[in-house]
Amino acid sequence: MLSLYLHFPFCKRKCFYCDFFSMAAERAEIAAYCAALEKEISLMAGKYAHMPVDTVFIGGGTPSIVPESLMDGVLAAVRNHFTIAEGAEFTSEANPGTLRDGWLNTMVANGMNRLSIGVQAQQEHLLKLLGRMHDFPMALAAFAMAKKHGITNINADAMFGLPKQGVSDYVETLRALADAGATHLSAYALQVEEGTLLAAQVAEGTLRVPNQDETADMLEAGISSLSNLGFERYEISNYARPGFACRHNIGYWTQKHYLGLGVSAASHLPASPDATPAVYTRRQNTHDIKQYMAALAEGVLPPASVTGVAAKEAMFETVMLGLRMVQGLRYADFAALHGQTLQAVYGEAIRKLTNEGLLETPCVNEPRLMLTARGLAVQNTALMAFLQED
Ligand code: SF4
Known part of the structure; x- marks a missing residue:
């Protein structure tokens, strides 16, 4: 999709x-x-x-x-x-x-x-x-x-x-x-x-x-x-x-693929037709409307920066975006996407933030990682702990 x-x-x-x-x-x-x-x-x-x-x-x-x-x-x-x-x-x-x-x-x-x-x-x-x-x-x-x-x-x-x-x-x-x-x-x-x-x-x-x-x-x-x-x-x-x-x-927050069209539009696309969802590229169209229109008038795609996303960066993005959601990030979704468990990749950050009262890991039905109300209020600070574990 x-x-x-x-x-x-x-x-x-x-x-x-x-x-x-x-x-x-x-x-x-x-x-x-x-x-x-x-x-x-x-x-x-x-x-x-x-x-x-x-x-x-x-x-x-x-x-x-x-x-x-x-x-x-x-x-x-x-x-x-x-x-x-x-x-x-x-x-x-x-x-x-x-x-x-x-x-x-x-x-x-x-x-x-x-x-x-x-x-x-x-x-x-x-x-x-x-x-x-x-x-x-x-x-x-x-x-x-x-x-x-x-x-x-x-x-x-x-x-x-x-x-x-x-x-x-x-x-x-x-x-x-x-x-x-x-x-x-x-x-x-x-x-x-x-x-x-x-x-x-x-x-x-x-x-x-x-x-x-x-x-x-x-x-x-x-x-x-x-x-x-x-x-x-x-x-x-x-x-x-x-x-x-x-x-x-x-x-966007669950890293589904999207295609952005128009000047300055951003995309998140499969790296190749058979790539798994965790292997993707970012495409960012030029911000210059003249360049955008000139290229398309010539029948070619507009200038864009296209970058592959390394596995570690993709994992951090999953956490960063998933924790924006009040329901948090399901352990099973992270593992299915990246082939590794959240604990294996981010065990130390999870322990630290849980001890500080910023993160909780409710285990009812499906284990998930969620920011607490206090964590949601200081989300950027909380995310630093995941970055530092890189
Ligand atoms: S100027 Fe900015 S905020 Fe105002 S309507 Fe246009 S895009 Fe929206």
Whole structure:
């Protein structure tokens, strides 16, 4: 099985905290990009079309600003070149204020059955401070429009740890998103990224980012509020109503193969047609949109860095990604993937972190390695112990 990711790097304007590559573009530029993407789809299908696709994710940028006729062409190319499995999960990101009936029609006609809406916060002052283009009524309108088109599996993004955000602001945002019909919430702490307007405001003292304790209080209040609202935390930053966990993202965290298409898209692919899942290569397309489009106009794949992953690195990645999941990593899955037991490879790190109360190894039914609540809060520190055992 394979997951597909398609990247659209266009946004109406830059949010103040965002350091992703994205640009404003006219229709002609978006059309040229879509033509390049269709070419890349056809070239990559030559290598991977034999793998049925069980999840598709359209991300950006803002996919909902891509004109529907252009999006239709790209999705037709996907359907013509790949086999989409029965019951596949098909998600697209969208931003409030850019969602349109025509766009939703096109997406649903092409198989989209899950929408991810970038809301971030309910409060007007926070949306302004983040440089978002929408207000909360626009976000509610996006939910209503999605439901009108039969989409009942809806994620909303929310942020915490924002300047001028109180615990109650965050909790009210989560409640409002649940009330609006979200079945899934991705709730991330703000990262102040170098080079952004927000970073400059923080550096000059115009804005103050909550300290570690304040951010931890928001995290805890959010976890408890979402649990009361019927959402289960299944990954460090992701919560779902029963049956609505995101299959595409679980694929990332459990090291399933995925093919990323578009400028700057990343892939995790079998090293050879008969390689085991533990032997894979990483492919990272160029971040330069001009280079990306020029290569595809010549009919060749865009420049990309392609690296094989050594066995030890692959094992660490299994642990690092597996421990993001609240259910942790099954001993049996690690052994099946790598041919060695977790104890044999990481016995010392497991002992150390268990003694420190950061890790537990419950043995009910299927032995697994899990971070404790405290371990989840300091995940990066915990992972260092596994790195040091290399
Ligand atoms: S909409 Fe998303 S990708 Fe675009 S600038 Fe804002 S945060 Fe970045």
